[in-house]
Structure formats: structure tokens, C-alpha cells
Amino acid sequence: MKRLTLEEIGQIAGVSRSTVSRVINDHPNIRPAVRQRVEDVIRQTGYQPNSAARSLASSQSRVFGLVMPSILQSAFADPYYPLVIQAISHACNQHDYTPGLFLFQTPEEEEKVSQRIVASGLIDGLIITADTINSTFVSKIQQYDIPFVQIGRPPASNAAAISYVDVDNEAGAYLAASHLVQLGYRRIGQLATAHNTAGADRDAGFRHALADRGLEVDEALVKVSDFSEAGGYQAMQTLLSRQPEAVFAQSDAIALGAVRAIRDRGLNVPQDIAVVGFDDMPLAANADPPLTTVRQPINRTGMLAVETLIDIVRTTPEPARHIVLPVELVIRASSGAVN
Amino acid sequence: MKRLTLEEIGQIAGVSRSTVSRVINDHPNIRPAVRQRVEDVIRQTGYQPNSAARSLASSQSRVFGLVMPSILQSAFADPYYPLVIQAISHACNQHDYTPGLFLFQTPEEEEKVSQRIVASGLIDGLIITADTINSTFVSKIQQYDIPFVQIGRPPASNAAAISYVDVDNEAGAYLAASHLVQLGYRRIGQLATAHNTAGADRDAGFRHALADRGLEVDEALVKVSDFSEAGGYQAMQTLLSRQPEAVFAQSDAIALGAVRAIRDRGLNVPQDIAVVGFDDMPLAANADPPLTTVRQPINRTGMLAVETLIDIVRTTPEPARHIVLPVELVIRASSGAVN
DNA sequence: CAAGAATTTGAGAGCGCTCCCATATTCTTG
């Protein structure tokens, strides 16, 4: 079927191009009868405005870029990212935006593609998932005047100038660690991560919780992992010799790896070692044992990132928006509080 | 920094708009000296052509839509999809296309968004990941003249007319099942899936393998699951009472769930029950025990889907392209062949 | 019911490119 133009829709409805444009863009000052007539024609013909022409005339594409910088490497080892992508996609669908996907595996790929996307006008704004401490991508993007919001808190040095949506990682870790303390565990370990602000905040929450209850953090019980199940497995293996009574893992994937490591050593969760995770991924509830964890609202994070970006694009970019979402502790069997 | 136009680049380089356009689009018949001069100016200024203007003038957007129909539901329960997305993203980056992401959770969302994407000219073609038997989405898309390729074989009824990239599921399952037979197992079960062609093909391969070696398929040893780890866990639980000696799972996630179910029953893999998966996800190698599985080339699948679509968009859409990629059996500990 | 105010509609210009055709330049070759 041939594609119609505004002009042709106008002809059919007996009005001008301009009037049809007004109807489509919800402008005021159209007689109701005319609006109705035009809307009918649009519906009957299935007309959709040509998006290239729209972008060119309005310099707005209604496309957002969803960026995962190369520094995240094989980002999908952590099931968190697919969920974020899903949430953002859904939010974009609701708001009639199209999410363009930009995953970078190497710095070269990042360099080549990012040049194109920032300068071609293809994209109205960027959603950047990067809470790594050193993000060359973000500092590069700041040089262009393209709006963006970050998912996850940027490093303190430039957090003020950057709009972001984050969850309250510190409060979540505080809840998790407090929970373990309250259950009577004393030798509490942590499977931490490095080079990312979420990890730093969770670490801080963990330490505050212990301190607030008069416990000292035994640095020998803190091991660094990446965000994957395999990383958790390895880190837990090294931690096992220190005989912790409980362990706070900075993600569910890490926690699951830890559980596996504990089992392989012939020990049981939570009888021998209690485990608490972070994220509340779908698989946390189905795990064996079901994982006590900190639930973070991934869907709301994605939705708010999109809505914040829309707001920035449509109104003034200043001042930067900072959103921090609350989290909650979900108590299941792995911490030994229930069975 | 202000965005430059073709005209302005031409001015700086002392040539016309048209010549600059020719340089950018690699047209022949430009004197080397002139081309050089123009390229220098482009490089120095960091000029990028405005993509809206390009699309409008050429009616090509260089955007592909990556679609996961609503029928897949929470598609990301299976880690296969994130990997496919990653592969497609990478392939698009290489070929200077932008992948637009269209994940649909409900039929309403699908309806609303797909109308916009097929008719607005935003998109040059679609990559559809859907090997479900009943895809209303695909039949709807066929009514428009928008090029698309499917990942996974369409149902036989209209496979001839549809371009697709698939892996040789039947051969893979045949390899896996033959492997189990050769190891001496006789009571071989299958954790199958329903309503998708990949599952049907893997089922066929499984049955052929057994038949070719004179074994009958015991239907009581075939259980249906979805593609998730939790689904595999449940299906295996019901299968356990039938005391299989070995089981072929139609995906790695299912296989991992099965391993967990077997363990929970106090049995060991592979000593009591051997397990073979399908996909060779990254976690298969790290699993405990490492999973014998059928490796499918996800990166090549994504790459070929993109390249096939580019070919269809640029040349003639007829005839439909059918690509079936080979798979290989990866033998690890879970099948009992090695330790 | 006329005159001014308010509302509604139409037409022109322009967004930055590509594509085609006309003109200018360079290359052949007798």
C-alpha cells in the first residue's frame, strides 16, 4: 500500500496540510467538527506521519539511545542488564519513543559509533547505564550538548552536573547487613565488587550497619568479585577458609555463586553459612534455598530514566535531576530467618 | 558546537554541496585531489550528515527494528535472548546500522507500536526473533511491504516465503542423543518445549537418533517445560519417578534446572543420571558439573541475520533467503563421557 | 447589524540531504 502524505490526507478531508498537522500534533484552535473529520480520515487510511520528515522539520527524532559503554565488557554476565533494557523498552513504548541500542564491546567500537550518534541528530537523548568509576564515555558525551541521564550514581566528582536515576544502594546494604547482625551472626563477610559506585555504596551500607551495632569489619572477610555467578563462586571459595558465619553478596548472581561454593565444600545454607544477596532477580525466589535479598525496583528505574530524559529534552536541562529510589529487604530462607 | 551542513563543508573545501555528498557516499568520478581535500575538511570539522535529512531524501533510515513479539512473554527468562541481542547490536555497529529495540509484553503494546514502526518509515527492515508456531506478528508484518528476516525457522506452512537464519536444531539434538546412546544409556528422557519450531526440530533429532540405533522412545520419559531454569527444575521432578538413566534437555537453562532437581533428590550427575543440554551458554562451561551441550553459533546467527537483511533491503527481496548454521557437540562432564 | 476582537485556516518557506540534468573541464586521437 502506498504511503500517504499530510497533503493527501488533507485533500481527502477537505482541509489543508496545515490543519491536518495541527490535528496530529494536538494543537488548540481547531473546530471540533473539522478535527473529527480529519481524525476519521487518519484512522481509516491508517496514516502515520513520515518520521524522517518530522525529524527534519522539527529537529526532534523521538529516538533515545540506550548505551552500555565498552567498559562494562560482557555486560550480560549480570542478568540485571537485560532487565533494565526490558524496562526501558517498555517505558519508551508507552511514551512513543524508540530506543536505539548501543552496546559496545571494545573502545574502538564505542569511538566509531558514538561519534555517529552524537553528531548525526539521529538521537534526542541518551540513557547511559554506567556506574563505573572511570567512564570515559560519559566525559566525552558531556562535551556535546546532547541530553542524557545515567542509570546509577556517577562518581561524586561530577555527580552534581549529571542527571541520574539510582537506587538507594547504601540503605539496601544497610538493611541486609543489619538483618544478619540481628539474626545473631557475628563473623559476617562481604562479597564486594570494585570500580563501580553501586558497589561502593553497598560497601558503605554494609560497614555502617556493622558499625552501628558495635561490630568491627574484619577485612579478611571481604572479598572482591565481579558481578557474575562465576565470580561469586570463586570469591566465596577464597572466603571459605576464613569461616564466616554469614555473607552479604553485592548481587544475587554473586550470592548464587557463593551458595554453590558453600555446597561444594559440603556445607549448608543457611545452617552453616547464611547468605544474603542484592537485586531480587526473578531467579532469587526460585533459588535453593530461596534467597534473602534486597529488592530494587528495576522497572521503575527504567521508567523514571525515560521520563526524566523526556522532561530534560522538552524543558530546560538545568538543573540536573537526581532520583534515588528506595529498596526493600525481602526475607527468604537463605539468611536463616525463615525456613 | 554548531552543527554543520553539506553546504558549509563545501564552502570550506571550495566545492559544491553535490561534490561533498559524492565524497561521503563514495561515488566514483571525483578527482583524487578534490576527494582528499573534502575528506580532510570532514575529518577536521567532525562533520556527520544529518540523518533525518538523509532518510527523507533517500527514503532509507539505516535503522533496523529488532522485534521480540509479545508471545515470547518474559523472553529474558532464557539467557539466549540477551546474547542474540548483543550479537545483533554488534553486527549493526559494524555495518553502520542502528538497531531499534521493540520488546512487547502484551498484544496491545505490540499492536500500538508495530503500527507506528511499519508505517512511519522509521525503519528499513525488521529482525524478528520468533520461532513460535503461531506468530500473529509475522503474518501481520507480511501484509506490509517491509523487509524482514526471522531468527529461527518459521512453521513449515509459510517457511518458503520467509527469509530466516536458523541453526541446525535437528542435527544438534541428533548428536546429543546419539552421544548418550553411545555411552550405553538406554532409558533416555527428554525435557522438551512446546509451540516453537526449535523445540520441534530438537525433538525430531532426538527421536531420529534413538530410532537409528534401534531404541524406542518411551513417551513417559518425555516431559514438556518452558525454556527457563525453573521450568527445567519442575519438569525434571516429574521425570525423576520414571527413573531415566540420561536426559536430553532442549536448552542449557532447562538442563541446569534438571541438574538441580536431580541433586535435590539426592542423586548425582552424571553418576546416577547423565544430562546433556543445548545452546552452550557461557554458564554451561562453569556449571557443576560442566555441561555437555550442543553449541550453537549465536554471534554468527546475529551477524548473518543483519547481513541478510541488508542484502534484502539493498537488492531484490526475492527469493527468500534460508540459512541454517551448523552446530557442534561439546562434551563435558555432565554426560559421563569425561570427568 | 456593524465594527472590532478572537478564532480558525491556508500558504510559503525552509529543514539538509539525494538525485538528475546541464554545464564545465579534462582527456583522447586523427
Add this chain to the structure above:
DNA sequence: CAAGAATATGGGAGCGCTCTCAAATTCTTG
């Protein structure tokens, strides 16, 4: 080295919208 062929370059038109401004229509109100 002239004349025709081949090659290289420039300019106009047009892609389908939006936005501004002017004109037409409708609404007020004395």
C-alpha cells in the same frame, strides 16, 4: 591542436513535514 568523447562538478527540484504569518471566518457587543 582541434573536435569529439569522457569525466568532473554545480545547481535545481523535491522528499514530507513544521512553523510563522497573513487571510478568512466566526464570535462579540454596543
